[in-house]
């Protein structure tokens with residue numbers, strides 16, 4: 227299985243880089259895992275709605291350029307569908323069973339994802355109503371993907 231995470235902007239914090247690198251290493255025995263960064267747009271404090279849409283559209287184009295037709299795309303969105311870790315694990319397993327072995331997650335930039343990205347997505351995943359920083363979201367998602375594989379092999383990692 228190939229799992230790709232598309233993110234916006236450059237990750238700076240060392241502690242997040244270290245955490246992601248650890249889970250990415252652990253994921254190596256289950257899948258080919260990669261995290262891709264696309265450039266972010268400058269988003270000053272006071273933007274009009276249309277300026278915000280332009281920022282998201284530009285970032286969205288860069289995201290869409292990294293997605294191939296065959297990929298099953300799951301966008302991370304506060305308004306998406308919440309699942310328990312066990313349900314998430316089953317969905318990953320089911321996708322593999324039904325031949326969808328290229329799964330791509332998209333984490334939006336500081337303003338979220340564009341309409342075009344949301345339209346391309348096959349599914350939307352929410353980690354709850356709280357807004358998490360998009361850079362921290364990378365680490366949280368990577369751990370949950372690892373947890374999903376550990377659940378699927380029956381490991382006591384998941385209690």
Ligand SMILES: C[S@@+](CC[C@H](N)C(=O)[O-])C[C@H]1O[C@@H](n2cnc3c(N)ncnc32)[C@H](O)[C@@H]1O
Nearest residue numbers: 302303333334337338352353354356357358360
């Ligand atoms: C800072 S948030 C964007 C906030 C923006 N106001 C919105 O509503 O999308 C940046 C990205 O992190 C991800 N994100 C943050 N909190 C999330 C949550 N609770 N569930 C799922 N994704 C989340 C989403 O991909 C979002 O596009």
